[in-house]
Amino acid sequence: MVLQASLKNCLQLSCILRTPKVGFRSTTSGSLIIQSISDDVYQNLAVEDWIHDHMNLENRQVLFLWRNSPAVVIGRHQNPWQECNLRLLRQKNIKLARRRSGGGTVYHDLGNINLTFFTSRKKYERMENLKLVVKALKALRPQLDVHVTDRYDILLDRHYKISGTAAKLGRTTAYHHCTLLCNADKFVLSSVLKSPYKGIKSNATPSVPASVKNLFEEDPSLTCEMLLDAIAEEYATQHQTDHHITLINPADETVLPGINNKTKELQTWEWIYGKTPKFSVSTCFNMVYKDSVLDVKVDMDIKHGRIEVCNIDLPEQWLPPAVCSELVKSLTGSKFCPNETTTLTATLLRVCPQDAELQSRWNLLCENMTMLM
Amino acid sequence: VCIHRVRSCSGIRFIKSKYVCVFDKSALKFSLQQRLLRTSAVSCGQIVQFKLSDIGEGITEVTVKEWYIKEGDSVSQFDSICEVQSDKASVTITSRYDGIIRKLHYNLDEIAYVGKPLVDIEIDASKGVSPEEDVVETPPMSHEEHTHQEIKGHKTLATPAVRRLAMENNIKLSEVVGTGKDNRILKEDILNYLAKQTGAILPPSPKAEIIPPLPKSEAVPAAPKDRARKIPVPVSRPIVFSGKDKTEPITGFHKAMVKTMSAALKIPHFGYCDEIDLTHLVQLREELKPLAQIRGVKLSFMPFFIKAASLGLLQYPILNASLDESCQNVTYKASHNIGVAMDTEQGLIVPNVKNVQVCSVFEIASELNRLQSLGSAGQLGTNDLSGGTFTLSNIGTIGGTYAKPVILPPEVAIGALGKIQVLPRFNGKGEVFKAQIMNVSWSADHRIIDGATMARFSNLWKSYLENPASMLLDLK
Numbered sequence: 001m002v003l004q005a006s007l008k009n010c011l012q013l014s015c016i017l018r019t020p021k022v023g024f025r026s027t028t029s030g031s032l033i034i035q036s037i038s039d040d041v042y043q044n045l046a047v048e049d050w051i052h053d054h055m056n057l058e059n060r061q062v063l064f065l066w067r068n069s070p071a072v073v074i075g076r077h078q079n080p081w082q083e084c085n086l087r088l089l090r091q092k093n094i095k096l097a098r099r100r101s102g103g104g105t106v107y108h109d110l111g112n113i114n115l116t117f118f119t120s121r122k123k124y125e126r127m128e129n130l131k132l133v134v135k136a137l138k139a140l141r142p143q144l145d146v147h148v149t150d151r152y153d154i155l156l157d158r159h160y161k162i163s164g165t166a167a168k169l170g171r172t173t174a175y176h177h178c179t180l181l182c183n184a185d186k187f188v189l190s191s192v193l194k195s196p197y198k199g200i201k202s203n204a205t206p207s208v209p210a211s212v213k214n215l216f217e218e219d220p221s222l223t224c225e226m227l228l229d230a231i232a233e234e235y236a237t238q239h240q241t242d243h244h245i246t247l248i249n250p251a252d253e254t255v256l257p258g259i260n261n262k263t264k265e266l267q268t269w270e271w272i273y274g275k276t277p278k279f280s281v282s283t284c285f286n287m288v289y290k291d292s293v294l295d296v297k298v299d300m301d302i303k304h305g306r307i308e309v310c311n312i313d314l315p316e317q318w319l320p321p322a323v324c325s326e327l328v329k330s331l332t333g334s335k336f337c338p339n340e341t342t343t344l345t346a347t348l349l350r351v352c353p354q355d356a357e358l359q360s361r362w363n364l365l366c367e368n369m370t371m372l373m
Numbered sequence: 374v375c376i377h378r379v380r381s382c383s384g385i386r387f388i389k390s391k392y393v394c395v396f397d398k399s400a401l402k403f404s405l406q407q408r409l410l411r412t413s414a415v416s417c418g419q420i421v422q423f424k425l426s427d428i429g430e431g432i433t434e435v436t437v438k439e440w441y442i443k444e445g446d447s448v449s450q451f452d453s454i455c456e457v458q459s460d461k462a463s464v465t466i467t468s469r470y471d472g473i474i475r476k477l478h479y480n481l482d483e484i485a486y487v488g489k490p491l492v493d494i495e496i497d498a499s500k501g502v503s504p505e506e507d508v509v510e511t512p513p514m515s516h517e518e519h520t521h522q523e524i525k526g527h528k529t530l531a532t533p534a535v536r537r538l539a540m541e542n543n544i545k546l547s548e549v550v551g552t553g554k555d556n557r558i559l560k561e562d563i564l565n566y567l568a569k570q571t572g573a574i575l576p577p578s579p580k581a582e583i584i585p586p587l588p589k590s591e592a593v594p595a596a597p598k599d600r601a602r603k604i605p606v607p608v609s610r611p612i613v614f615s616g617k618d619k620t621e622p623i624t625g626f627h628k629a630m631v632k633t634m635s636a637a638l639k640i641p642h643f644g645y646c647d648e649i650d651l652t653h654l655v656q657l658r659e660e661l662k663p664l665a666q667i668r669g670v671k672l673s674f675m676p677f678f679i680k681a682a683s684l685g686l687l688q689y690p691i692l693n694a695s696l697d698e699s700c701q702n703v704t705y706k707a708s709h710n711i712g713v714a715m716d717t718e719q720g721l722i723v724p725n726v727k728n729v730q731v732c733s734v735f736e737i738a739s740e741l742n743r744l745q746s747l748g749s750a751g752q753l754g755t756n757d758l759s760g761g762t763f764t765l766s767n768i769g770t771i772g773g774t775y776a777k778p779v780i781l782p783p784e785v786a787i788g789a790l791g792k793i794q795v796l797p798r799f800n801g802k803g804e805v806f807k808a809q810i811m812n813v814s815w816s817a818d819h820r821i822i823d824g825a826t827m828a829r830f831s832n833l834w835k836s837y838l839e840n841p842a843s844m845l846l847d848l849k
Binding site: 093102103121122124125126165166167168174203205330333334339341343344345346347349351354359363370 | 428429430438439451456458459460461462463464465467481482622624625626628629630632633636695697698704719722750751752753754755756758759781782783
């Protein structure tokens with residue numbers, strides 16, 4: 001215990017010492033406002049993890065400000081297939097991340113700001129944080145009609161959601177983070193957050209869709225920088241600390257030792273997709289082959305993101321049963337991932353009978369299977 | 374009490390079966406003795422109901438989302454037990470005690486209540502149920518934290534029971550190799566260490582003494598005058614490696630590769646290698662690179678290699694054929710769909726450029742760009758990955774000179790290209806000049822292709838590349 005506390009102190013001191021302009025603090029209390037220089041969602045989530053795991057928040061609190069380039073962020077216990085249009089994400093090169101806090105799915109881009117309030121476990125208090133944000137907004141633009149709901153959302157004009165909340169509680173520390181829509185692309189937001197996948201049965205936390213609006217739409221003079229500044233100022237006032245924002249580089253191992261491993265972990269398939277709670281897919285689709293339309297029924301159980309059980313119901317003899325069972329056997333245990341499935345089926349095709357008809361049927365079926373993923 | 378005893382016995386058996394698997398049969402006797410030791414220690418264990426503590430914000434119920442442990446697992450204080458969720462907050466519940474998990478009170482997705490039992494933990498009777506445990510342990514939130522703290526200062530993870538055992542036997546924990554989670558020192562490790570010290574019970578495993586200690590003469594530097602300085606004598610201690618083997622099933626794409634490569638093995642391969650002087654081609658590419666760039670295409674050497682191969686296949690179509698399963702018929706493929714082996718995160722994938730026989734070098738380059746960017750994004754489609762008739766593998770971009778490529782069924786030939794090296798060669802006048810040399814290694818199906826055919830094809834391919842102007846004569 002003693003060792004651990006002193007280690008934490010070392011870490012946070014080195015953090016402060018390395019930041020320019022801050023001046024040496026003789027005490028380790030006093031709240032801190034930090035802002036990330038990176039817009040990479042994985043790096044920024046890693047900073048949250050790092051602070052949660054390494055900083056001693058007994059006597060101090062931290063506000064972390066960050067923004068991301070386009071990304072969809074799902075909650076800890078959610079199902080990405082249920083929550084967003086993964087095909088569209090891949091096409092548009094929008095990143096997908098799973099955060100460690102609970103809650104629903106959100107879309108981030110540079111027109112959205114993220115705020116994380118770090119406290120000790122005992123001082124975890126979401127309402128206070130959100131009221132702080134509302135106070136800051138009203139101080140900036142008194143005419144704004146913003147208020148906090150009991151679901152921890154912030155609504156604009158009583159109707160439009162401009163902020164969503166989530167939280168993570170550990171043994172000694174906790175954090176509450178929320179988004180704030182300033183000038184995000186609402187068109188992309190609504191299209192990526194609509195899932196095209198049918199037939200999913202899952203106990204994963206579902207998101208609650210809401211109408212959203214940007215603060216920019218209400219007042220075009222507002223920018224993200226102004227909002228960040230206003231919130232930092234309000235935080236500084238309420239916590240009796242300097243209104244000074246320390247910039248932090250999420251790739252700097254000297255300030256945040258071990259951070260790059262955390263970033264890597266957040267990017268692994270096992271974390272993003274593999275942590276999806278067990279679910280099943282039960283669906284059917286039509287395939288048009290030459291002049292006929294075929295009905296195909298597919299049932300799959302997916303655990304840890306991998307196909308645990310697979311069942312494909314095809315019109316009789318459309319594919320030789322041996323070939324069909326080979327496909328099912330190979331898909332079992334494989335990742336529920338279009339790339340994995342495409343390369344798997346293309347490779348398997350090499351050892352299938354070299355019959356042009358059979359091969360084009362196989363390719364058609366495999367293409368349709370990947371559409372489910 | 375009866376039920377409790379039965380439970381603890383079955384728990385021991387569970388743990389013991391793991392233990393027995395690790396050591397060989399001669400150690401069984403030892404383990405039996407140990408079991409008695411264990412029984413006497415643990416049967417007095419107390420089952421404690423670990424209740425779900427207050428979450429804050431007046432929350433009374435949560436949903437259990439993930440269990441990190443299962444019944445029978447050992448836990449230490451601060452180990453993560455489960456993840457629960459309540460109203461957008463995800464909470465990690467950590468253990469208050471060291472012990473063995475005896476019962477999980479909830480299944481996944483069930484609602485758990487604050488103040489009600491979450492798990493039952495069997496703890497050592499000698500320790501009691503005090504929440505203030507004098508255990509120098511780190512809360513295991515993340516693996517990175519452990520690694521970091523081990524680097525910063527030596528920290529041994531061990532439960533108080535293990536520490537007591539070490540102390541009673543005058544063993545320094547820092548000298549014991551931990552085989553538990555996060556290099557935690559387990560009771561077995563202490564007993565192992567003890568056995569080695571007394572040299573008694575466990576049979577000497579040959580692996581334990583990997584490197585014998587250096588003989589004294591080597592350790593002492595040749596400076597006989599300097600006797601005043603004391604030279605430390607290396608202590609004879611067996612070097613122990615505590616890593617564990619990890620077995621995982623082969624699935625998905627790798628499983629398919631196993632099938633394909635096993636089928637490839639049935640093809641009788643023969644190899645043919647040669648050296649290509651690319652000096653002229655290097656110069657030509659330098660001239661053409663900016664032109665391609667203007668058109669938005671990155672020009673590498675591959676488009677030339679691919680086009681030259683296609684020109685060669687026009688003369689030797691047997692190399693672009695396929696042998697049926699029964700080896701009764703050969704099908705000469707009309708299209709030259711030349712596959713290009715690509716190294717991606719997943720492994721080796723082979724997309725192909727379709728109909729090279731009617732494509733210009735620029736078109737091939739453009740198509741390669743498309744395939745490469747799709748490949749690195751993990752978005753290659755079925756069509757891109759199937760229908761190949763002949764393959765080139767540019768392993769030289771990673772390294773190497775000669776290779777022994779494996780033919781990808783249903784094809785009958787494959788070429789591996791080594792790296793381009795600058796080497797001295799003699800020209801026609803007997804002068805030494807700087808040449809850009811690349812090696813090629815062909816493999817072909819000896820059932821329908823003979824060495825002479827492969828050699829002639831290779832010579833033709835080589836001549837096109839060594840003298841690119843000659844390609845102009847035969848370009849379609």
